[in-house]
Amino acid sequence: MSITYAIFEAEFKSSIRRNVESVKKRFAATMLMVLLGMIFSFACIRLVKFVIDNPELFPEGSNEGYGTIIVIFFALFTLRSAGKTYRQIIKSKTMDMHLVQPVLSRQIMSGMLLSIVVPSLLLSASLLLVFVIGNYVTNTNIFLSHDFLVLLLLFSILSPICGFMFSVIGSLHPFSRKLKFLATLSPILIILMFVANESHKEPNLAIGISSVSLLALTIYCYNMDNIFVEAMESHKVNSSSHMNPFRVLKFRWLKPILGVRASSICSKEVTSSIRERDVLSSAFSTLSIAVILVFWWYNVGMPTEPVGDLPPKLYYPGMLAISMYMGALLQCTMLGSAILGVEGKRMWIMKSNPVESLLVMKGKAMALLMMAIPGLLAIWLPICILAQFPLKVTLFFGECLAILLFCNTGLGIWSGSAFANFDESDRGNPDILVQFMLMGTSALLSSIFLVLPATVMLWDHNWGLLAGIIFAVVAYGILVAGIRSGASAYRSIFIDSYGS
Numbered sequence: 174m175s176i177t178y179a180i181f182e183a184e185f186k187s188s189i190r191r192n193v194e195s196v197k198k199r200f201a202a203t204m205l206m207v208l209l210g211m212i213f214s215f216a217c218i219r220l221v222k223f224v225i226d227n228p229e230l231f232p233e234g235s236n237e238g239y240g241t242i243i244v245i246f247f248a249l250f251t252l253r254s255a256g257k258t259y260r261q262i263i264k265s266k267t268m269d270m271h272l273v274q275p276v277l278s279r280q281i282m283s284g285m286l287l288s289i290v291v292p293s294l295l296l297s298a299s300l301l302l303v304f305v306i307g308n309y310v311t312n313t314n315i316f317l318s319h320d321f322l323v324l325l326l327l328f329s330i331l332s333p334i335c336g337f338m339f340s341v342i343g344s345l346h347p348f349s350r351k352l353k354f355l356a357t358l359s360p361i362l363i364i365l366m367f368v369a370n371e372s373h374k375e376p377n378l379a380i381g382i383s384s385v386s387l388l389a390l391t392i393y394c395y396n397m398d399n400i401f402v403e404a405m406e407s408h409k410v411n412s413s414s415h416m417n418p419f420r421v422l423k424f425r426w427l428k429p430i431l432g433v434r435a436s437s438i439c440s441k442e443v444t445s446s447i448r449e450r451d452v453l454s455s456a457f458s459t460l461s462i463a464v465i466l467v468f469w470w471y472n473v474g475m476p477t478e479p480v481g482d483l484p485p486k487l488y489y490p491g492m493l494a495i496s497m498y499m500g501a502l503l504q505c506t507m508l509g510s511a512i513l514g515v516e517g518k519r520m521w522i523m524k525s526n527p528v529e530s531l532l533v534m535k536g537k538a539m540a541l542l543m544m545a546i547p548g549l550l551a552i553w554l555p556i557c558i559l560a561q562f563p564l565k566v567t568l569f570f571g572e573c574l575a576i577l578l579f580c581n582t583g584l585g586i587w588s589g590s591a592f593a594n595f596d597e598s599d600r601g602n603p604d605i606l607v608q609f610m611l612m613g614t615s616a617l618l619s620s621i622f623l624v625l626p627a628t629v630m631l632w633d634h635n636w637g638l639l640a641g642i643i644f645a646v647v648a649y650g651i652l653v654a655g656i657r658s659g660a661s662a663y664r665s666i667f668i669d670s671y672g673s
Contacts (some may be wrong), residue, residue: 174666177280185292199465202646215311226235240370240371243330244371247365248366250296255340258340261524289333290333317561331386334390334391335358338390361390363575364398373497428443435536435539439537442512443543456548462500489517497570501581502615505545505584506611508585509585510585511590532657534657541586542582553570563634565634568638572641572645579648580648581618583654586655586656607618622644
């Protein structure tokens with residue numbers, strides 16, 4: 174037990190040390206982002222209060238309760254824990270040092286599991302504290318029942334355990350062996366999501382099933398130490414292969430536009446990125462937004478009265494705009510911020526090749542666009558068809574899609590070079606403070622470039638379409654500026670830029 178705690182303590186202290194150093198480097202920006210985050214949280218609390226006080230505005234969603242919050246919390250924290258496990262455990266080279274020590278693999282696995290579970294609990298407690306403060310400041314007086322708090326605690330533990338186990342099992346090879354274990358665990362995950370969604374109707378039953386599931390998963394996890402070691406070894410063997418199963422992603426049609434070298438970089442970037450679980454998680458999250466939007470339409474329908482100051486006809490256009498922004502943030506800005514850091518030592522191969530920095534960044538920017546377009550199309554078109562938007566309104570949202578793609582890709586490419594992080598434990602992702610700054614900058618930039626043409630669109634559809642084209646051209650200029658700024662920062666990266 175002492176060895177398990179020692180491993181957890183080392184991982185936990187290292188994480189705290191990195192976060193403290195990040196705060197010291199960007200203290201003013203940190204305080205600003207904390208302030209903006211609190212304001213956004215308070216606004217969300219007011220929105221929740223409005224929905225609770227006006228159930229008649231959402232007649233088809235009258236049976237919804239806090240179960241919706243629990244299931245969303247469970248899904249997001251499970252995905253977060255799976256990605257964190259993959260980055261900090263499966264792909265971490267420090268695991269090699271642990272595994273060669275005269276220590277039981279079960280102790281190593283338990284220590285690493287604690288390093289995933291405890292931060293998740295602390296984050297859940299922080300979110301609950303922010304809610305309590307916001308509930309008092311905004312004077313909304315939303316009551317949190319005892320059952321809700323117990324369920325929140327249970328799912329705060331269940332989500333990191335599920336994420337940890339699915340990430341470990343997902344690294345097994347061959348696929349038949351992976352499928353055997355996933356077939357065992359998937360029903361448990363489905364049952365937990367169903368229980369979470371309906372927990373407000375039968376809270377005692379939900380608590381009982383969640384407690385039994387927690388016990389079962391704990392026993393399962395305790396006895397999967399051999400699977401844990403197998404997953405480590407399997408990942409090493411299979412990730413070392415240079416075979417490219419995605420021969421169709423050559424993008425030969427880009428050669429007349431970008432040139433041979435830039436299109437080759439784009440092809441390399443896409444084929445290598447789709448093997449990364451972080452990229453797949455972002456794509457899955459974007460598609461999940463599209464599914465949730467369609468589900469919301471079928472489950473809630475069109476509100477019968479104005480939602481606050483928003484007329485019913487603008488309800489789904491507003492949701493669509495927010496959903497497209499979230500997709501562009503995930504696929505373009507956040508993935509773009511790791512576009513160079515994820516290269517690691519391969520950066521020296523790239524920099525030693527006779528390829529101009531501008532071509533490198535062009536190829537990477539085009540790769541981001543290629544990977545982002547399918548998910549954003551899945552958000553844009555279905556709800557436009559279901560809600561029966563007029564043709565001009567649908568085309569305008571297509572222009573908004575281009576605006577968001579260009580703006581966020583330009584921001585992502587620039588930040589990926591300016592804030593490149595080569596710390597292998599973070600898998601190229603910038604520190605959390607930089608990520609929050611990028612979110613704020615992306616939100617400000619996107620809102621400016623969407624609100625202005627949308628205002629014109631409300632006045633006149635024809636002029637709104639023209640305004641959308643103009644802002645799309647300006648957004649393309651931001652993409653070009655981001656590529657050029659990223660190329661300049663790329664040229665200045667040397668050996669002392671690498672993290673420990």
